Amino acid sequence: MSEKNESSENTETMADALKSVETVHIGDTVKGEVLAVEDKQLVVGIEGTGVEGVVPLKELSTQPIDDINSVAKVGDKLDLVVISTIGKDKENGQYLLSKRRLEAQKVWKDIQAKADAGETITAPVTSVVKGGLVVNAGVRGFVPASMVSDHFVEDLSQYKGQELEFKIIEIEPSENRLILSHRAIVEAGKAEARKEIFAKIQPGDTVEGKVARLTNFGAFVDLGGVDGLVHVSEISFDHVDKPSDVLKVGQDIKVKVLAVDPDRNRISLSIKATLPQPWDDIEEKAPAGSVLTGTVKRLTSFGAFVEVFPGVEGLVHISQISHEHIATPQDVLSEGQEIQVKVLSVDPDQHRLALSIKALTEAPEGSSDDRPRSNGGNNNRGGNSRGGDRGGRRGGRSEHTQIPAEYQQDDSGFSMGDLLGDALKNLSTPNDEKDDKDNK
Template identity: 85%
Template sequence: MSDNNVNENTETMADALKSVTTVKIGDTVKADVLAVEDKQLIVGIEGTGVEGVVPIKELSTQPIDDIHDVAKVGDKLDLVVLSTVGKDKENGQFLLSKRRLEAQKVWKEIQAKYEAGETITAPVTSVVKGGLVVNAGVRGFVPASMVEDHFVEDLSQYKGKELEFKIIEIEPSENRLILSHRAIVEASKAEARKEIFAKIQPGDTVEGKVARLTNFGAFVDLGGVDGLVHVSEISFDHVDKPSDVLKVGQEIKVKVLNVDPDRNRISLSIKATLPQPWDDIEEKAPAGSVLTGTVKRLTTFGAFVEVFPGVEGLVHISQISHEHVATPADVLKEGQEVQVKVLSVDPDAHRLALSIKALQERPAGSEEESHEGGNSSRDNSDRGDRRRSSRPRRGNDRHQSTSIPAEYQQDDSGFSLGDILGDALKDVAKGNDDQDDNK
């Protein structure tokens, strides 16, 4: 071999060695797919003459079921060098990743959106202790307190859902991304709240959807703003728990009771949209009819009995029994079911005069006043009042009027003084007349 050929070969080998790029950890390289295996790719790094492997988990930020769906022999890939595989560098075994390279781009995009105040949309991939994990191209975390604007007991309902998030904190070097869906909900409701509070008025009847239930009532979504139906406003019937009669997602009609923009509160009522209890009461409970009711309240002067949901009537103490009754609590108890006879009906005043003893057989030999309690005692007392008013006032008249217990004078039951005192008021009037006749 001539010296010239030797020199040319030497120069060719030197040029080839110069063209080989040294591979360092952290470099971004191009590589050709040489082989596709079940769990990894074998690639040749361009310009180096060495090979590397790409595990399936390092191929994409998205889950991969079949590696053949994302790569085939001959594909060219942009990869980042993670580390060496073993100690045999001459064989060029390097660990590379396509996923990490994609993640770097995602972090830059998320950083840009964070600085611009923009939001991102991503699916919830799993529920962990303390919150939700989302796939935003990189792993994001949503603390439980940032999921909604109210406490959520079961977070599993969000798995698989795609939600909009506000970026709260971002730190790519630590793979830290904190997101909030609550901020999105609050912003949306704030805008809807302005519109709703601008047009809704007390007395309006609107439609809504039950958003959530508590022990004290139901929150109803009116289109971005929740109003509260207190448990007492759900029905004229007694309701122990709202969940007994309502379901989340149920569409209902409600009446607006009160609007308080300063406190962002709207009070609603379901029962106000229902037929009123006292409607057609003269047909449902005509005088002389017999009804079955429940003792709701006991007072010193009688018992209030509910005969229809939201309709209570008074059984005066004189109408409880043919026998003498010292106090209603001696013979009745709250919650007791009783049969009553309707003595009189006053629809305008929402008053029913009832009697229990009218349905009982009068004991043989018993002596009773010719008058009855309830409204008749009211009539007698009214006549007694008229008789006293026609005579000159005497000193003992003032004494008699002030002898009526204060709690009777202040009663707010809706029944008159004559209804409440019954026979006792007649006795006062009769006593006054007897004193006047003896003088």
């Protein structure tokens, strides 16, 4: 073969070889063989091009990588996408490649398919940022704070690291925007649980629950997907300023169902209704004649209501406050004051407790209580008689001072006779005046 023919064949072979080399463009999907594994990148040869490229560590996977050797080794062949060129010499230059972005393209397609089908996705919360949560769904997803739960959450950090279910709210692959909602999942779950609970729960039932959240006006208790409210007044027989003083979020408690309102999705609960009632065994705890320490809760024109046990109040009538005459209980007592009282009488059925302060002290000389009182030979220490036949008519409710039936008892549980007490002494009738003259 002549040198001319041989040269012609070599030229054709090189031309054919050059024609077989594919041109690499940004955005192309290529296959690369791992030539070297370095600390923070892979060096790969792009098949069919005769050129090399690099895959940075952060472009290897959509998942975090601690050790690059755990995901690739020399000789592996990877599907990659061309991101950009490195350097100006394209013939001998290198290309920046990504495996992560190729995976992300597939993830976007899968998420879009689920969104179209109305399906949900599950993904871990990777970080908490201003305004919401960041999740790793194969691509970056964002959950606005308003879509985290069905109620306001002050501290979102509790969700970091949790794997949650989300509804796809908005998806835009070209802008790498994926908006998710966990609130929609919570609401859907509660709606289903609500149907079941409202179908079986009844007022009077005693159930167990978990304190879900606390407010100034009460505690919301999770009954298994539905929250019921324990108003602050239903937490304890003792006074409670703030629910957080006695309850903690996550605490297991027993509650009694007070009311159920399916139309308004409301369940009213009580903790104190599950506790021993304050008036149980009151005759043993506060027998007549016993001395107790209590707190003045309310002052009225006719006396003072004193709490001697949590939820148990007794009345100290104004006539039983002092041996000396006082115009109003406020003259000598104040709300919140701690005092000692003597039990005069107990009525468990009517929840009445008659108390006295002055019974614990001796009457001063010259006071009205210290003066001897004639009652036809009977000394009435109740202070409602002044002697003879007068005392019988003036003692509490005489035939001349009958109290109408509608005024016989007020809301406090005490009769008008209890509340008026010595005030009835000032009432007089024509017959009383005649008796006065006869006695003289």
